Amino acid sequence: MTKRYQAPIVKKAFDILTAISRSGKGLRISDISACLDISKSTVHGITAALEEQGAIRRDPVSKRYTIGLTLMELGKAAYERVDIIQTARPVMEHLMEQCNESVFLGIRNQDRVTVIDIVESRKDFKISSPIGTPLPLLAGAVGKAFLACMPPADAADYLKAHPIRRFTARTIIDPDVYLEELHTVKSRGYALDDEEYLVGVRAVAVCLSPFSDQLPALWVVGFKAGMSDDQMPHIIDQTLDAARRINRALA
Known part of the structure; x- marks a missing residue:
């Protein structure tokens, strides 16, 4: 059986979204990095792209990420x-x-x-x-x-x-x-x-x-x-x- 290719960056993005959605107060980049064992630089790049698309949003004070309106609309x-x-x-x-x-x-x-x-x-x-x-x-x-x-x-x-x-x-x-x-x-x-x-x-x-x-x-x-x-x-x-x-x- 041929093994299907899984884009690593896409999987990491979904892992990040899942972690954020399950957190009560949101997660910082350092929290996501430690939780998923992904480098901070990679987390930073993925979260920046997700934030730009409205999938997540970042609190300017706490620096924590929570689920954005785009995902809420897709879920709806x-x-x-x-x-x-x-x-x-x-x-x-x-x-x-x-x-x-x-x-x-x-x-x-x-x-x-x-x-x-x-x-x-x-x-x-x-x-x-x-x-x-x-x-x-x-x-x-x-x-x-x-x-x-x-x-x-x-x-x-x-x-x-x-x-x-x-x-x-x-x-x-x-x-x-x-x-x-x-x-x-x-x-x-x-x-x-x-x-x-x-x-x-x-x-x-x-x-x-x-x-x-x-x-x-x-x-x-x-x-x-x-x-x-x-x-x-x-x-x-x-x-x-x-x-x-x-x-x-x-x-």
Whole structure:
């Protein structure tokens, strides 16, 4: 097995941050040096860089370092992401049991959609994707759901700057037709994907209410045999109901 390279300076920086965060009154350079067995010159260089980025702050009187606002903001963002996952998870599990298809939770990240949680179907053959997987924004139901939340003019500008890639023979690549589809999505409150991203796969997606600075979405994905024309109305209703329940819990 190939041993992964670990940047020593990065590890030392995290060790310093950890030591400072665990201290009650903050640490001086001499304290950090003695605690971590790192030379004072190295500690001085790392703390100067961390202070410049706002990760730590130095009291001008005591010379002690404490955690800075940048780390607090990063911690808040991480906590909020965990909070939405914990809130949505039981609803997603219930939705999976009702539909017997995989249920995804994701957030928009510029031109991508990042999967932040998934409840897999119990079926032997199911759609799955690792948490953290980035999906193209202009692919399938979830992308339509996100773009339908934008003002029409902004969505049109986005499509001009980002040509739609053809994934299957059913992918909508005409910007005008896509914009008409977004209007339909906005009016009915959900987006559909009928083999537009993956052959033989259907999906239903709903945008959730904005949470902090994030725009999350919920979507159900399965093979067309399980998400048949007869089953789709039930799956759509259950997905919309799940989205309402998550929104109420996050409000």
